[in-house]
Amino acid sequence: MSVSIDITGLLPERIHVVPSPLAELGMALHALAEPGHHPGLQGWATAVSARMDPCLADRMCDADFLWRTTFSDVFAPFAGIPGKQALPGATLAEELDLLDKLTDEQFVDAALEFTCQSSYAEPNRSILGTPEVQQRALELAAARGPHQVRFTKRLLDDPSAVRAWFRQLVEDCDEAFFADTWERLQHQLAADARHKTDLLRRKGLAEALKAVSGAASLDEEARLITFDKITEGRTVTGDGSLVLVPTSLGWPHLMVLHRYGWQPAITYPISGPGLTAPPSVEQLTRRMSALAHPARMRLCRHLARGAYTTGELADAHGLTAPEVSRHLGVLKKAGLVTTRRRGRYVQHQLDIGVVSRLGSDFIEGVLR
Known part of the structure; x- marks a missing residue:
């Protein structure tokens, strides 16, 4: 399993x-929504949440699925600009202007990543112009809850209004807490960018990728970059560019934007705080045995990002519902997965707290 970029x-x-x-703001929102993914940022998240205006916090909840269970490509609008050679803006305002340049179709397609499905490999998919695709999006949103259904309907009915609403939300988050955070982080990120650029110039792409992540490798002969991730995907740079985006708040997430028709981009963490001590031998044996099956590893990748129904997981992984249920049963018996009922839906989610005690290697793998 891997994600590759043909260069x-x-x-x-x-x-x-x-x-x-904008990407770092997306990481900040994710860290606030999922502090368990970022143990090194819990102090920061607690401080920001404590002084958060309740009205802004409620508005953030209206769209938190854009950054809680996935990293929507709305936070990387430069990649969707025609020509595949645009770069991130130097300021948040510049990046929001790039976001405004995306078509409604691009924005809606990227914003609907909160479902269990990915349209990355679907060329010429038209959401706004195809009733069947819209109905499927609403069906998938229904399994996520009424909150997501309302947002999806708003998005499909009036994408321009949702885009304006989202831009205002980003600007308000910047004023409330992110501007101070960015002021502190931007110098560190710029220094890392200069270092990686220097490696590129002096030692080449292979060495720069090695410094970016141990999960990245370059096949010089095949002109292929491969990222060792518990997912599959492939994209090409063509006559465009390749953009590497450093993040300070994003550890342990290594993200490869490989949406069809968009410019490839790699968002990589520049630091990695430590985790808690490993579990007992008995716990480790029981839990690692449960994780030994490759299908369960793939399920864990979804379940690490949010709660999903058996049907959603079956659709996403090409399995039958009984097969998914059997795998979930093994994971639950090992204490790795929790279950909750929401209306007529039963949702399952990886217990990040328990999994983190397996050690940083596994947690980095499922969240990469």
Whole structure:
């Protein structure tokens, strides 16, 4: 399992390492929504949440599925600009202007990533112009809850209004807490970008990728970058660019944007705080045995990002519902998965607290 980028024909001068304030804001929102993913940021998250205006907190909840269970590509609008050579803006305002340049179709497609499905590999998919695709999006949202259904309907009925609402939300988050955070982090990110750029120039892409992540490798002969991740995907740079975006708040997430028709981009963490001590031998044996099956590892990747129904997981992984149920039973018996009922839906989620005690290698793998 891996995500790969075909860089055939990619010129060295079209490889860029650039910080992105909008991407980092997306990471900040995710860390606030899922503090269990980011044990090193719990103090920061607690402080920000304590002084958060309740009205802003409620508005953030209206769209938290854009950053809680996935990293929506609305936070990387530069990648969707025609020509595949745009770069992140130097300021949040510049990046929001790039977001405004995306078509309604692009924005809606990227915003609907909160479902269990990915449209990355679907060329010429038209959401706004195809009733069947819209109905499928609403069906998937229904399993996520009424909150997501309302948002999906708003998005499909009036994407321009939702785009304006989202931009205002981002600007208000910036004023409330992110501007101070960005002021503190931007110098660190810029320094890392300069270091990686220097590696690119002096030692080449292979060495720069090695410094980015141990999960990245370059096949010089095949002109292929491969990322060792518990998911599959493939994209090409073509005659466009490759953009590497450093993040300080994003550990342990290593993200490869491989949406069809968009510019490839890699968002990588520049630091990795430690986790708690490993579990007992008895716990480790029982839990690692449960995780030994590759299908359960793939399920864990979804379940680490949010709660999903058996049907959603079956659709996403090409399995039958009974097969998914059997795998979930093994994970639950090992104490790795929790279950909750929401109306007529039963949702399952990985217990990040328990999994983190297996050690950083596993937690980085499922969250990468």
